Amino acid sequence: MQDGLGRTIDYLRISITDRCNLRCKYCMPEEGVPWRDMKEILTYEEIETFCRIGAELGISKIKVTGGEPLVRKGCPGLIRKLKEIPGIREVTMTTNGVLLEEYLDDLCHAGLDAVNISLDTLCPEVYESLTGRPYLFKVQKGLEAALSQGLKVKVNVVLQEGINDGEWKNLTELAKDAPLDVRFIELMPIGYGKRGKGIAGDEILKKLTQDFGPLKEDVEIHGNGPARYVRIPGYKGSVGFISAMHVKFCDSCNRLRLTSTGEIKPCLCYGESFPIRELLRTGDLEGVREILKEAILKKPAEHCFTELEKITETKRMTEIGG
Ligand code: SAM
Numbered sequence: 056m057q058d059g060l061g062r063t064i065d066y067l068r069i070s071i072t073d074r075c076n077l078r079c080k081y082c083m084p085e086e087g088v089p090w091r092d093m094k095e096i097l098t099y100e101e102i103e104t105f106c107r108i109g110a111e112l113g114i115s116k117i118k119v120t121g122g123e124p125l126v127r128k129g130c131p132g133l134i135r136k137l138k139e140i141p142g143i144r145e146v147t148m149t150t151n152g153v154l155l156e157e158y159l160d161d162l163c164h165a166g167l168d169a170v171n172i173s174l175d176t177l178c179p180e181v182y183e184s185l186t187g188r189p190y191l192f193k194v195q196k197g198l199e200a201a202l203s204q205g206l207k208v209k210v211n212v213v214l215q216e217g218i219n220d221g222e223w224k225n226l227t228e229l230a231k232d233a234p235l236d237v238r239f240i241e242l243m244p245i246g247y248g249k250r251g252k253g254i255a256g257d258e259i260l261k262k263l264t265q266d267f268g269p270l271k272e273d274v275e276i277h278g279n280g281p282a283r284y285v286r287i288p289g290y291k292g293s294v295g296f297i298s299a300m301h302v303k304f305c306d307s308c309n310r311l312r313l314t315s316t317g318e319i320k321p322c323l324c325y326g327e328s329f330p331i332r333e334l335l336r337t338g339d340l341e342g343v344r345e346i347l348k349e350a351i352l353k354k355p356a357e358h359c360f361t362e363l364e365k366i367t368e369t370k371r372m373t374e375i376g377g
């Protein structure tokens with residue numbers, strides 16, 4: 056379906072839980088946050104029903120995210136159900152990778168098409184101070200296991216000044232010998248992200264160019280997102296930049312979000328959302344369809360991340376689904 060500005064909306068990101076086994080400083084406070092009561096969280100059946108309606112309206116790609124999707128029991132079963140929906144071509148997941156090795160076989164059998172692994176540092180001490188947990192080795196094992204299963208892998212990196220900005224090079228090198236894409240995502244002023252100082256994608260690109268010479272833009276389609284990619288000669292994978300703060304890609308935005316508590320969010324930047332949980336629970340599927348259409352039609356033209364006073368979203372990234 057097209058939104059009010061003629062953009063085709065075919066991509067849905069679903070937060071299946073607000074819970075997480077890490078405490079990334081830009082996402083959650085160290086002491087954690089009160090979890091939502093499970094009664095407030097959409098059941099897997101409700102998510103599946105919503106996705107069936109979405110597929111009828113043109114959603115063809117789904118990303119399962121959170122919180123940490125793999126801390127919710129039965130996540131591979133949900134993936135399998137979503138893959139079976141007519142019209143859904145691709146189901147992928149964004150995970151911190153801590154539990155990936157444990158669930159990898161189940162996820163692959165369920166038909167997961169690709170995985171994004173969030174990894175901001177390769178230094179165990181920095182990892183522990185950034186995430187509050189000593190789990191770097193688990194993420195690395197998950198990453199290796201995913202590659203050895205032949206799963207498509209992207210590594211998502213958020214660099215912050217004075218914390219891990221010196222690691223642009225060793226993180227880029229992950230794409231040297233393995234066919235994975237490393238993507239530098241600019242820190243956005245959502246939730247606890249307002250506290251940190253991010254690094255512009257162009258700054259990293261400049262450093263890469265100083266090291267490797269002019270880099271060829273990789274125009275091959277890499278996924279559903281707004282990333283621009285370059286290739287480094289001799290590298291098996293590409294390096295991508297998702298520069299929400301410095302490059303506006305809203306005119307080609309194709310996505311909607313569904314929060315863990317059942318609210319459709321047309322844009323990450325604004326608080327406006329469209330609740331569908333009670334409609335799902337009372338079996339009013341026609342009502343859900345109408346709300347979904349309305350949410351698509353009312354998708355804002357663009358975000359306003361560079362004008363902090365205009366950001367109306369107050370929820371945390373874990374609730375919205377990053
Ligand atoms: N727990 C999973 C993970 O970390 O991959 C999925 C949810 S997490 C919210 C999804 C992504 O959002 C992660 O790559 C994380 O680095 C990113 N993220 C969280 N807060 C952010 C912020 N303020 N700005 C940019 N990216 C952010």
Ligand code: SF4
Pocket residue numbers: 075076077078079082083121122123151173372373
């Ligand atoms: Fe958890 Fe992902 Fe947020 Fe880190 S970024 S605290 S892993 S939800």
